[in-house]
Amino acid sequence: MFLGTYRHAVDAKGRLAIPARFREQLPAGTVISKGAEGCLQVYPPKEWARVKDRMRITSTTAAEERKLQRMLFGSARECEFDAQGRIVLSADHRSYAGIGAAAAVVGVNNLIEIWNDEAWRRIGDATPDEYTRIQDRVAERERSNDR
Amino acid sequence: MFLGTYRHAVDAKGRLAIPARFREQLPAGTVISKGAEGCLQVYPPKEWARVKDRMRITSTTAAEERKLQRMLFGSARECEFDAQGRIVLSADHRSYAGIGAAAAVVGVNNLIEIWNDEAWRRIGDATPDEYTRIQDRVAERERSNDR
DNA sequence: GTGTCGGTGGGAAAAAGTGGGGCTAAGTGG
DNA sequence: CCACTTAGCCCCACTTTTTCCCACCGACAC
Numbered sequence: 001m002f003l004g005t006y007r008h009a010v011d012a013k014g015r016l017a018i019p020a021r022f023r024e025q026l027p028a029g030t031v032i033s034k035g036a037e038g039c040l041q042v043y044p045p046k047e048w049a050r051v052k053d054r055m056r057i058t059s060t061t062a063a064e065e066r067k068l069q070r071m072l073f074g075s076a077r078e079c080e081f082d083a084q085g086r087i088v089l090s091a092d093h094r095s096y097a098g099i100g101a102a103a104a105v106v107g108v109n110n111l112i113e114i115w116n117d118e119a120w121r122r123i124g125d126a127t128p129d130e131y132t133r134i135q136d137r138v139a140e141r142e143r144s145n146d147r
Numbered sequence: 148m149f150l151g152t153y154r155h156a157v158d159a160k161g162r163l164a165i166p167a168r169f170r171e172q173l174p175a176g177t178v179i180s181k182g183a184e185g186c187l188q189v190y191p192p193k194e195w196a197r198v199k200d201r202m203r204i205t206s207t208t209a210a211e212e213r214k215l216q217r218m219l220f221g222s223a224r225e226c227e228f229d230a231q232g233r234i235v236l237s238a239d240h241r242s243y244a245g246i247g248a249a250a251a252v253v254g255v256n257n258l259i260e261i262w263n264d265e266a267w268r269r270i271g272d273a274t275p276d277e278y279t280r281i282q283d284r285v286a287e288r289e290r291s292n293d294r
Numbered sequence: 295g296t297g298t299c300g301g302t303g304g305g306a307a308a309a310a311g312t313g314g315g316g317c318t319a320a321g322t323g324g
Numbered sequence: 325c326c327a328c329t330t331a332g333c334c335c336c337a338c339t340t341t342t343t344c345c346c347a348c349c350g351a352c353a354c
Contacts, residue, residue, distance in 0.1 A: 009302065015341085017301055031150065036282045038275035051285055052148070056257045057188075059198065059215060066183060067270065070260070072255040072279050074271050077151040082343070084301075092152065097277070156312065160332085164311050230334070231311075 001025075002107025005124055007117065010103050014094060015086040018042075020107055022112055023085050032093070033076035035113065040089070042079065042112040083096050089114075148172075148253025152271050154264060157250050161241060162233040165189075166252055169259055170232050179240070180223035182260060187236070187244050189226065189259040236261070 006019045020024070021082040035041035043051065055069055075096075079087045089099065097103075097116055104120035106113045115123075126134075153166040165173070176192035190198065202216050222243070226234045236246065244250075244263055251267035253260045262270075 011303065015302090020300060034275075034278045036275070036279035038278075050289055052256060054288075057255055059202075059219065063183070068281055068284060070253065070255055070270055071273060071278065072285065073150055074152045075278070079148075080343095083345075086301090088342080090151075092240045101302095158313060160314095162312090167310060227333090233311085235332075 001109060002112050003109075005120070006105045008103060008105055010089065010094070010099055010101055013088065014085065014091065015082070016089055016103055016105070016114070017084065017086045018081070018112075022105070023057050023081065025080075026079070030079040031076050032079050032087070032089075032114075033072070034093065034096050038097055038116070040093055040099075040114040042114065044111065047111055050092045128134060148256060149259050150256075152267070153252045155250060155252055157236065157241070157246055157248055161238065162229070163236055163250055163252070163261070164231065164233045165259075167232065169252070169254060170228065171247045173226070173228075177226040178223050179226050179234070179236075179261075180219055181240070181243050185242055185244055185263070185266065187246075187261040189261065191258070192265070194258055237276050 002022055002025065004019075004021075008017050010020070012015050026042070028046055029045035029048070031043045031045075033041055033043070041145065051072070057066060057069055058081075061069075075092075077090060077093075081087055089103075093099075098119065099114070099116050102117040104115040104117055104124070106115060106120065133142075148250070149169055149172065151166075151168075155164050155166070157163050173191055176195070178190045178192075178195045180188055182188035198219070202212075209222070222239070224237065224240075226273070228234055236244075236250075242245075244261065245266065246261070246263050249264040251262045251264055251271070252268065253262060253271070
């Protein structure tokens with residue numbers, strides 16, 4: 001389980017330290033890819049397997065499906081940690097997420113998200129009012145799903 | 148598993164370096180052929196065997212499928228790596244994929260695709276909005292798998 | 295105060311990618 | 325059958341990128 005927000009520096013080589021609390025839960029086979037709302041997402045191997053399995057391009061794969069898989073896999077990369085526990089964010093990933101010299105590393109239960117520092121501030125620094133409204137709307141949706 | 152996008156040069160002799168991360172996973176018997184949407188596809192031996200075994204011309208083969216098989220097998224070629232880890236793209240393959248001095252080499256889970264640089268940009272350089280949709284569809288599929 | 299742990303930065307070594315020359319083999323035409 | 329041309333392959337050299345290693349700094353605990 002990944003919890004909390006950590007602000008870490010991204011150096012000139014694109015290296016980003018993953019918080020030690022997260023790293024101990026990330027065995028080899030961890031994958032990073034482009035995610036929703038312009039963040040990057042880090043999938044532990046088990047989570048990634050859920051995404052990956054059952055997806056395979058063949059000559060009978062439908063056009064829509066081909067595009068989906070190309071975008072999904074073409075934008076992903078396996079995480080490799082150096083001896084200091086850092087990963088290298090590719091130039092493409094950095095520009096997608098608008099990440100410069102700093103990033104927010106956020107634990108979101110089953111996976112980790114990496115955000116542009118500023119973009120995360122707008123989300124993470126929500127006021128109690130905003131938070132309440134969002135919670136209410138989600139609760140409303142869940143009720144209608146149950147029906 | 149093949150992941151990520153790499154932009155590499157294609158020199159005057161039609162040589163293209165395959166990213167080292169991909170090359171390690173490509174034993175002898177790897178095959179390159181024409182793929183959908185004007186890309187080239189590189190099949191590792193196991194994937195190629197899967198294709199080969201499933202397709203076979205018989206008296207009951209539909210006309211359309213015969214055509215598909217002729218194209219797929221007729222334009223296929225075994226990959227040969229030089230000492231620098233490059234393959235030579237045939238003139239036919241280059242013109243099919245519209246590849247000039249640069250190409251994008253993309254890992255798509257079970258196989259590798261080679262694209263005209265520009266054509267790939269239209270797929271891979273999608274906006275966060277498009278990736279958000281992709282993610283929604285992946286999540287949707289997971290839910291249906293769980294049922 | 296001293297030791298450990300987590301994060302940051304930079305230099306050096308190694309690996310990966312790029313380009314070109316020249317030899318060999320294969321196809322083409324007389 | 326031989327000469328010629330072309331395309332393919334191998335090898336070497338260079339440049340850039342990546343990775344590895346070491347050193348430092350600050351915070352916290354003992």
